[in-house]
Amino acid sequence: KQEVTQIPAALSVPEGENLVLNCSFTDSAIYNLQWFRQDPGKGLTSLLLIQSSQREQTSGRLNASLDKSSGRSTLYIAASQPGDSATYLCAVELQGGSEKLVFGKGTKLTVNP
Amino acid sequence: GAVVSQHPSWVICKSGTSVKIECRSLDFQATTMFWYRQFPKQSLMLMATSNEGSKATYEQGVEKDKFLINHASLTLSTLTVTSAHPEDSSFYICSARSRVTYEQYFGPGTRLTVT
Numbered sequence: 001k002q003e004v005t006q007i008p009a010a011l012s013v014p015e016g017e018n019l020v021l022n023c024s025f026t027d028s029a030i031y032n033l034q035w036f037r038q039d040p041g042k043g044l045t046s047l048l049l050i051q052s053s054q055r056e057q058t059s060g061r062l063n064a065s066l067d068k069s070s071g072r073s074t075l076y077i078a079a080s081q082p083g084d085s086a087t088y089l090c091a092v093e094l095q096g097g098s099e100k101l102v103f104g105k106g107t108k109l110t111v112n113p
Numbered sequence: 114g115a116v117v118s119q120h121p122s123w124v125i126c127k128s129g130t131s132v133k134i135e136c137r138s139l140d141f142q143a144t145t146m147f148w149y150r151q152f153p154k155q156s157l158m159l160m161a162t163s164n165e166g167s168k169a170t171y172e173q174g175v176e177k178d179k180f181l182i183n184h185a186s187l188t189l190s191t192l193t194v195t196s197a198h199p200e201d202s203s204f205y206i207c208s209a210r211s212r213v214t215y216e217q218y219f220g221p222g223t224r225l226t227v228t
Contacts, residue, residue, distance in 0.1 A: 004156075036219075043119075043206055043221040044157075089157070099145055099210060101217065103156040 002027045006090055006104035013080055014112050021075040021107045023090030028068050031093040035064050035075050038087045038106065047088075048075070052095070080111045115141050117209050119220035126197055126227055133193045134223045136207030142187040143209035147217065148180075151204040163190045187212070197227045 003026045013019055023033070032051045036044040048057045048064040050073070056065040063076040077084060087106040094100050116139040126132050136146055145164050149157040161182050163169040169182035181193040190209075194201055206222040 041204075041222070041224065043117075044208075044219040046216070046218070049216070091157075099147075099217070100159055100162070101147075101157075101208075103158075105154070105156045 002030075002092060002094060002102045004090055004092055004102050004104035006088075006107050008107060009105065010108040010110075012110040012112065015080060015082060017080050017111075018076070018078050019080055019109070021077070021088050021090075021109070023073040023075070023104055025071045025073075025092050025102075028071050029095040030068065031095045033064075033066055033073050033090065033092050034101070035062075035073075036089040036091065038089055040087075044089065077109075080109075082111045082113045084111050085109055115209075115211055115214075115216070115218040117207065117218045117220040119205075119207060119223050121223060122221060123224040124226070126225070128198055128227055129196055131193055131195045132197055132225060133191055134205055134207075134225075136190045136192070136209065136220055138188045138209040138211075138218070141209075141218075142212045143190075144187075144212045145210045146184060146190040147208045147210075148182065148190075148192050149206045149208070151206060151222075157206060160192075194225065197225070199227045201225065202227045 007022045034049045035047045050066040061078040087108045089106045091101040091103045120135045148160045151157045160175045161169045161171045163184040171177045184190040208217040208219045
């Protein structure tokens, strides 16, 4: 059974700092991995999607890497801003076309002005 | 961009009543829609997968007679929580998979509180 773990569970940093969020998964047979942002009481916003054949994806100040063999992904946020404060969720889509996403519990990020 | 809406955004109901939640893809057709449940400080847990015109596929441990799913068209799926109890109180989120891009787009969620 696929399990997704995110470390740390919570992170508080001063504005301007670069930071890394970690995600690990137990079964490397994934179709893709996706990072989402969730604001309190809201739905999910997709940030980056990495196909299983890719190593990384970048969007603005965000960079996500994927090491499928070791079952790890990182989300790097450069020059953090208070508006980045949210919970960041990592999810893997299972291989085989099931379309199912398995989510981690998320990392709650607080960026202090 | 692709937008998924949910209605209502929040609902309070009495124990024993039924509640219907709608999930709509506003500007695209969805081959598949998914229903998730999220308890406080917990991960999203997939409840069921819904395909237009066919019966939903439920995850292990999810009661299909309690959580009725109807996927009437390529843009609408509904989740009905029947005979709701306080333990059903949760945040319910749907997602829709585009027929064109195959990406999943998430709705804003529905907060259900059963008193």
